[in-house]
Amino acid sequence: MVDLPDTASSPKVDAMSDYRLRMKEICKRFGATIALDGVDLAVRGGQVLALVGENGAGKSTLMKVLSGAHPADEGQMWLDGRPYQPRNPLDARRAGVGMIYQELSLARHLSVMENILLGMEPTIGPFMNWTSIRQRASEAMGQLGRPDIPLEAPVMRLSVAEQQMVEIARAVAIGCRVLILDEPTSSLTKKDTLHLFDLVRHLKAKGHAIVYISHFLEEVKEISDCFTVLRDGHSVGQGVTSEVPTGQIIAMMVGRTVEQLYPRSPRKPGQAVLEVQDLVGSEKPRSASLTLHQGEVLGIAGLVGAGRTELIRTIFGLAPVESGKIRIGAYVGPASASRRWMQGMGIVSEDRKLEGLALSLNIADNVTLSRLPALLTPRWQDEQTNRWIDRLGIKCRSPRQLVSDLSGGNQQKVAVARLLYHDVDVLLLDEPTRGIDVAAKAQIYQVINDLACRGKAVIVVSSYLPELMGICDRIAVMCRGVLSRARPVEEIDEHQIMLEATGAGENV
Numbered sequence: 001m002v003d004l005p006d007t008a009s010s011p012k013v014d015a016m017s018d019y020r021l022r023m024k025e026i027c028k029r030f031g032a033t034i035a036l037d038g039v040d041l042a043v044r045g046g047q048v049l050a051l052v053g054e055n056g057a058g059k060s061t062l063m064k065v066l067s068g069a070h071p072a073d074e075g076q077m078w079l080d081g082r083p084y085q086p087r088n089p090l091d092a093r094r095a096g097v098g099m100i101y102q103e104l105s106l107a108r109h110l111s112v113m114e115n116i117l118l119g120m121e122p123t124i125g126p127f128m129n130w131t132s133i134r135q136r137a138s139e140a141m142g143q144l145g146r147p148d149i150p151l152e153a154p155v156m157r158l159s160v161a162e163q164q165m166v167e168i169a170r171a172v173a174i175g176c177r178v179l180i181l182d183e184p185t186s187s188l189t190k191k192d193t194l195h196l197f198d199l200v201r202h203l204k205a206k207g208h209a210i211v212y213i214s215h216f217l218e219e220v221k222e223i224s225d226c227f228t229v230l231r232d233g234h235s236v237g238q239g240v241t242s243e244v245p246t247g248q249i250i251a252m253m254v255g256r257t258v259e260q261l262y263p264r265s266p267r268k269p270g271q272a273v274l275e276v277q278d279l280v281g282s283e284k285p286r287s288a289s290l291t292l293h294q295g296e297v298l299g300i301a302g303l304v305g306a307g308r309t310e311l312i313r314t315i316f317g318l319a320p321v322e323s324g325k326i327r328i329g330a331y332v333g334p335a336s337a338s339r340r341w342m343q344g345m346g347i348v349s350e351d352r353k354l355e356g357l358a359l360s361l362n363i364a365d366n367v368t369l370s371r372l373p374a375l376l377t378p379r380w381q382d383e384q385t386n387r388w389i390d391r392l393g394i395k396c397r398s399p400r401q402l403v404s405d406l407s408g409g410n411q412q413k414v415a416v417a418r419l420l421y422h423d424v425d426v427l428l429l430d431e432p433t434r435g436i437d438v439a440a441k442a443q444i445y446q447v448i449n450d451l452a453c454r455g456k457a458v459i460v461v462s463s464y465l466p467e468l469m470g471i472c473d474r475i476a477v478m479c480r481g482v483l484s485r486a487r488p489v490e491e492i493d494e495h496q497i498m499l500e501a502t503g504a505g506e507n508v
Contacts (some may be wrong), residue, residue: 012378021084022042027066047225047458054254063099066211068091100182112137144199145199148236159191221241226239272293308478312459328344346426359404363406364400412432429459474487479502
């Protein structure tokens with residue numbers, strides 16, 4: 001049983017009436033499935049509330065109730081003290097509730113100003129009032145500090161960050177009082193993320209109430225004032241963000257302590273199975289040397305663009321080798337990706353949807369297609385796949401379910417299952433927990449730990465330093481295409497890693 005934080009100084013939905021938005025005892029069922037069961041949420045004007053929880057906890061359903069996409073079966077909502085019950089999303093927008101989804105909902109062929117006023121266009125008789133449309137769109141972009149984005153430009157020509165700005169401007173233009181941001185940084189660079197945070201603070205200072213949904217707890221700690229945790233459709237905790245440790249928030253989300261998040265069984269590294277010496281790729285890496293042993297997890301840290309992905313793709317044969325040496329067991333030299341498979345190496349790409357999985361195929365096909373017997377039967381295929389479904393805890397209806405129907409975390413497990421089924425000895429995992437919730441991350445960490453204990457050798461590329469510190473035996477840092485010497489995690493900390501990653505600690 002996880003102890004919840006003392007929330008004596010936390011928001012109390014029933015105790016105060018000065019909230020911009022209040023949701024009380026919200027329930028929502030889909031047939032026999034209870035998606036929400038008595039959920040409470042409250043946020044004031046000029047406040048950022050983080051809504052956190054693993055996938056399936058009920059966050060999206062709760063926000064769809066708030067934004068008018070789903071009617072609540074039970075419960076009450078108030079907006080500025082008045083009963084609020086939207087009949088549809090347009091009704092919610094008119095009431096001042098704006099929802100910015102992770103997958104942006106823009107008409108890409110229309111201009112910026114057309115998107116900002118879409119569905120709310122001012123008219124003169126039967127005609128569009130283009131002067132008013134331009135003026136209101138310009139005012140909205142000006143409020144966001146982005147008058148530089150051309151109003152006439154088709155949205156498809158904008159960057160992802162600029163498109164997101166158009167979505168937010170749409171909410172501002174209609175007089176949004178509550179803004180919901182669903183995983184807003186999932187497709188943003190670090191620079192764009194910082195700009196978004198500045199914008200959130202700007203809107204907060206203007207009195208907007210903001211609900212911020214994110215899997216990245218470091219973002220939650222930086223940008224939010226308070227938080228609410230959902231688990232299995234229930235409100236399981238709330239508090240003032242600055243007063244509650246990250247580990248305690250994680251414990252509420254997953255039902256176990258943070259110490260259990262990064263399992264580390266006793267490991268005894270064996271002989272070297274992969275040696276890379278002075279490796280140079282076509283663009284990156286510029287210079288990389290490493291040794292990976294049986295039963296070891298080696299982490300590779302670095303900033304986006306440093307060359308980490310290029311390094312493991314070059315090792316695996318997906319990118320050309322300009323010079324240097326790669327030895328896998330008894331095999332020396334560059335090889336094709338198919339030859340690397342035969343040599344006992346497998347890779348999970350950072351882009352599982354484009355490179356890691358065949359989304360149009362079912363789980364069984366994705367797991368077994370890399371190594372098929374001479375006589376293939378559906379029964380044999382299902383038996384093999386069920387073995388890995390059970391071992392990795394893949395949540396699915398059957399081996400015949402389409403991979404595209406699974407959650408991100410379960411898709412990632414299928415990608416790992418293919419490597420385990422192929423029985424590779426060296427696993428290259430590029431951002432293995434990107435885009436999945438904390439509970440799914442914990443399961444992936446357990447899989448990596450079990451692999452190392454079975455004598456497998458694992459390289460993990462990750463942008464999340466607590467992850468590398470928690471699961472790896474040694475960590476090397478990549479900076480501008482150059483890989484540093486790998487050091488035991490006991491001899492390095494996150495500060496040193498960031499110094500090296502930014503080039504400020506080259507002599508550390």
